Amino acid sequence: MGVAERKEREKEELREQILTAAKSLFLKKGVEKTSIRNIADLIEYSPGSIYHYFKDKDEIFYALHQGGFQQLMAKMVVINDLPHPLERLKAMGRIYVHFALENPDMYDLMFIKEAPLDHVARTKALEWNEGEATFKFLRSTLRECMEQGYFQGQEEEALSFLIWSTVHGMVSLSIRRRCEVVLADRQDTIVKDGLNAFFNILDRL
Amino acid sequence: MGVAERKEREKEELREQILTAAKSLFLKKGVEKTSIRNIADLIEYSPGSIYHYFKDKDEIFYALHQGGFQQLMAKMVVINDLPHPLERLKAMGRIYVHFALENPDMYDLMFIKEAPLDHVARTKALEWNEGEATFKFLRSTLRECMEQGYFQGQEEEALSFLIWSTVHGMVSLSIRRRCEVVLADRQDTIVKDGLNAFFNILDRL
DNA sequence: TTTTGTAATTAAACACTGTTCATTTATATT
DNA sequence: AATATAAATGAACAGTGTTTAATTACAAAA
Numbered sequence A, B: 001m002g003v004a005e006r007k008e009r010e011k012e013e014l015r016e017q018i019l020t021a022a023k024s025l026f027l028k029k030g031v032e033k034t035s036i037r038n039i040a041d042l043i044e045y046s047p048g049s050i051y052h053y054f055k056d057k058d059e060i061f062y063a064l065h066q067g068g069f070q071q072l073m074a075k076m077v078v079i080n081d082l083p084h085p086l087e088r089l090k091a092m093g094r095i096y097v098h099f100a101l102e103n104p105d106m107y108d109l110m111f112i113k114e115a116p117l118d119h120v121a122r123t124k125a126l127e128w129n130e131g132e133a134t135f136k137f138l139r140s141t142l143r144e145c146m147e148q149g150y151f152q153g154q155e156e157e158a159l160s161f162l163i164w165s166t167v168h169g170m171v172s173l174s175i176r177r178r179c180e181v182v183l184a185d186r187q188d189t190i191v192k193d194g195l196n197a198f199f200n201i202l203d204r205l
Numbered sequence C: 001t002t003t004t005g006t007a008a009t010t011a012a013a014c015a016c017t018g019t020t021c022a023t024t025t026a027t028a029t030t
Numbered sequence D: 001a002a003t004a005t006a007a008a009t010g011a012a013c014a015g016t017g018t019t020t021a022a023t024t025a026c027a028a029a030a
Helices: A003-029 A036-043 A057-081 A085-102 A104-112 A115-122 A129-147 A156-175 A190-204 B003-029 B036-043 B057-081 B085-102 B104-112 B115-122 B129-147 B156-175 B190-204
Strands: none
Touching: A003 A036, A003 A057, A003 A104, A057 A085, A057 A104, A057 A115, A057 A129, A085 A104, A085 A129, A085 A156, A085 A190, A104 A129, A104 A156, A129 A156, A156 A190, A156 B156, A156 B190, A190 B156, B003 B036, B003 B057, B003 B104, B057 B085, B057 B104, B057 B115, B057 B129, B085 B104, B085 B129, B085 B156, B085 B190, B104 B129, B104 B156, B129 B156, B156 B190
16 A cells, blocks of 8 residues: 555654754753754644654653764774774774764763663663673773783773773763863863873783 | 841851752752752742842852862862872772762762853853862872872873873763673672772883 | 544643742841 | 831743643545
């Protein structure tokens, strides 16, 4: 009959429209300051319509959050052809930091805001799958490094967490504008400098 | 005459009452979900009254934020009697992490939330004095370490930032509940383990 | 072509929010 | 007791997320 298919397609299109509008508003004004009515205005539908496509505001937020991980992961996979695991680890760090600074609001959404995990808690999933995949990627790269003799005397899980924390710490301080405490002439480059200092340490380990 | 003084005192008392009520609600329900009316209800005053004591909700938030730094700094100064600078540095790290995990909502307020800096931006101060004092403390401790020969080949500002980022990264991932990606049996201890792994690295540097 | 059934959309309503402000209340001084 | 002043109030404004009864659009059946 084909009609059902077209309807399905149209429904999917509107869902996508909502997501696109929400994303542009979230990234422009912030999640908190974007109202359902703002989104509705932008797509020229009534506020109520949005609730036929998403349970609540958090569900919109969470859908975008998932998209962010796909983006990040897509950028990560290109390092697979680097043969040296330590080089791969450092490349991961650079990609992570670069992604965070290029897409601060999306990063915020993914790793800083509390909403997505509230959503995870309120639905049924006890797991944060998107984040887990990213962490697994780090852990396996680190394991390869250790198999080749790097980081002796260290333990895989703790070191994985430590490395993640370090890059997350730098970018999240930057994104949430706590870097104003470093010397004025260093503020623009402090994340880059910090990352290089970190790599320097990793090399000597 | 004494009357003005008593009035002044009473005014100060109510201000303090507002702050106490706001703090307990902020820490219990979160800043976003605490309304001025909630605070007013708790102290049994009308919502309008609060605006005689604070310009807006952010000003209440900012006042508490300052209190948090005083708390943290008070805990920090006790390390001054440790003669060895590297021991002092590590003690700072432990105190910082301990404070963050003991007072997650206050830490959130101080280092994660964006509001206080919005406040700083909107008033006149271009500086985040509370944070700056804490960072200076770290930097001077680190300098002493370097003067005694530690961390050779590293640069003071970048390394200060890196160290701060590392501890901030660990606690903020923990507070914002991103630690669920680490192995299930390690989740309870991962921040402690990560910190020890970090100290281990610092020792070898 | 008209009727029917269903899915999509809407406007209105509810209970909130931060904030402002004219009015009322309380109280110290004259 | 009257006055001046500072403090507290409650109503109002314009917004919020969300729910729901009513309406509209439209493909399928008669």
